[in-house]
Amino acid sequence: MHINLNAIDFRHGKTDTRVFENTSYRIDGPGFNALFGPSGVGKTTLAKIIAGKADHNSRFSGSIDKEGISVILYTYNLERLPNWYSIEEHFRAVCPASAKKLLNELTEISGLKPVINSRFSRLSLGQQNRANLIRYLIQDFDVLIMDESLANVDEITKQKIILKIKSAFPDKIFLYISHNVVEVAKFCKEILVIRRPERLPQIKKVSGFDFAGEREPGQGRLEHIMLEIMNAS
Amino acid sequence: MLHKRIYQFLIIYFLGLSALFIVKYSLELSDYVIPSPAEVWSAARQYFFSFFINSVNTLCVAILGHMISICLATAVAIIGSKTNWIGSFIKIGAYNIQAYPIVAVAPIIFILFGDGLSSRLLITAMICYFPLLLSFIGVFSEPVAHIEHFYNSTGQMTWWLPIKIRLFENISKLITVISGSATVAMVGTIVAEFIAADAGIGYRIRIALYQSDLAKILVALFLIGICTSLYLFVLEYSGTRIKKKLDIPAEGSQ
Numbered sequence: 001m002h003i004n005l006n007a008i009d010f011r012h013g014k015t016d017t018r019v020f021e022n023t024s025y026r027i028d029g030p031g032f033n034a035l036f037g038p039s040g041v042g043k044t045t046l047a048k049i050i051a052g053k054a055d056h057n058s059r060f061s062g063s064i065d066k067e068g069i070s071v072i073l074y075t076y077n078l079e080r081l082p083n084w085y086s087i088e089e090h091f092r093a094v095c096p097a098s099a100k101k102l103l104n105e106l107t108e109i110s111g112l113k114p115v116i117n118s119r120f121s122r123l124s125l126g127q128q129n130r131a132n133l134i135r136y137l138i139q140d141f142d143v144l145i146m147d148e149s150l151a152n153v154d155e156i157t158k159q160k161i162i163l164k165i166k167s168a169f170p171d172k173i174f175l176y177i178s179h180n181v182v183e184v185a186k187f188c189k190e191i192l193v194i195r196r197p198e199r200l201p202q203i204k205k206v207s208g209f210d211f212a213g214e215r216e217p218g219q220g221r222l223e224h225i226m227l228e229i230m231n232a233s
Numbered sequence: 234m235l236h237k238r239i240y241q242f243l244i245i246y247f248l249g250l251s252a253l254f255i256v257k258y259s260l261e262l263s264d265y266v267i268p269s270p271a272e273v274w275s276a277a278r279q280y281f282f283s284f285f286i287n288s289v290n291t292l293c294v295a296i297l298g299h300m301i302s303i304c305l306a307t308a309v310a311i312i313g314s315k316t317n318w319i320g321s322f323i324k325i326g327a328y329n330i331q332a333y334p335i336v337a338v339a340p341i342i343f344i345l346f347g348d349g350l351s352s353r354l355l356i357t358a359m360i361c362y363f364p365l366l367l368s369f370i371g372v373f374s375e376p377v378a379h380i381e382h383f384y385n386s387t388g389q390m391t392w393w394l395p396i397k398i399r400l401f402e403n404i405s406k407l408i409t410v411i412s413g414s415a416t417v418a419m420v421g422t423i424v425a426e427f428i429a430a431d432a433g434i435g436y437r438i439r440i441a442l443y444q445s446d447l448a449k450i451l452v453a454l455f456l457i458g459i460c461t462s463l464y465l466f467v468l469e470y471s472g473t474r475i476k477k478k479l480d481i482p483a484e485g486s487q
Contacts, residue, residue: 081380139387
């Protein structure tokens with residue numbers, strides 16, 4: 001299973017701003033990876049290109065080869081659930097029969113049980129993001145791109161959710177977009193540091209600690225990864 | 234809510250009436266041009282009940298015409314939102330027709346249908362319909378990207394779901410538009426009654442106009458204001474209840 005980006009060129013339609021120029025990269029095998037970089041550098045754009053949801057008005061060239069991948073889902077933190085149902089009713093409406101057990105576990109781990117009968121607008125921002133992420137996790141997918149999907153979630157709950165994702169989906173690819181250098185260094189297998197088009201290569205790979213719950217990373221090791229990420233960005 | 238509406242109307246009505254009397258007495262106009270307060274009071278006592286029945290008749294036609302135009306606008310806007318070219322065609326058509334004063338078409342309706350309920354209803358519905366259609370097309374054609382994204386991405390989007398999402402997300406706006414068009418419905422009915430009716434308060438005003446009886450017209454205006462306030466109150470109250478039942482957050486909170 002891999003995603004191969006070949007010579008990607010991308011310019012925004014309205015502003016004609018160059019975002020990617022002749023950028024190539026290969027994401028190999030399953031794992032929890034990160035897209036990292038300063039705001040406006042093109043993380044969301046790259047995520048949308050991979051998901052096949054790039055803006056139609058933009059200029060795009062290059063190709064994306066996928067092997068062993070049929071469904072790529074992209075979720076972002078501004079998504080909302082319609083307010084006509086409670087969270088539980090929404091989950092029930094979109095949950096495949098085979099994912100009911102997983103849904104229960106995810107609801108429990110993400111701390112949504114106490115508010116499961118509330119409507120979306122009544123939840124806090126962090127709870128809204130968790131509810132949105134869960135409904136994606138119970139779908140059938142090969143790649144899930146999480147664009148700041150765990151924003152506004154406290155560190156302990158965030159760790160529980162990421163560890164659950166890693167244990168429940170060992171054969172899927174995750175692309176996690178976050179501005180938090182500590183969490184990408186700690187939890188991700190590969191960190192794809194995206195840089196401005198002037199800096200080549202535009203995507204630079206840093207290996208993360210890929211913490212899966214067994215052995216906490218030492219302070220020195222984590223600092224070293226973080227330094228590598230900051231140097232690369 | 235109701236008493237506020239009635240108070241507002243009463244303040245405006247009596248301010249207008251006072252202005253009329255000030256003009257009358259400052260310019261020393263005859264009772265034939267502007268009747269005296271006593272004459273207005275006498276007309277009110279004499280015609281209040283029959284004018285009230287006529288006003289209720291007008292209100293019923295206005296409500297019926299309003300409901301017909303809401304149903305029609307909803308159906309056409311849904312169809313328009315489903316297909317791009319039909320949507321564009323309907324939108325452009327509605328913009329152009331709305332720019333044309335529908336009242337000017339009323340005589341044709343009168344010629345075709347004669348005076349009576351059908352003409353009143355048709356003119357009322359036509360006057361309400363196009364402004365409603367434009368608002369409804371705007372609502373049903375505009376995707377709510379942050380909600381629809383999930384259903385599109387996961388292949389769970391149905392024919393009905395985008396309509397439901399857009400309706401739900403814009404319910405406050407739609408309630409405001411419907412309440413706003415209630416006044417237009419009332420105006421449309423009265424205009425229809427001026428032209429093509431043998432009943433209703435507009436018809437009574439037309440007769441009073443032929444008799445140059447401003448006192449009767451002032452009594453009719455009072456009852457029209459009360460009836461319109463009542464209808465607006467019912468719509469606004471229903472809107473508030475619907476929003477409360479659906480747990481719609483206050484506008485601007487999301």
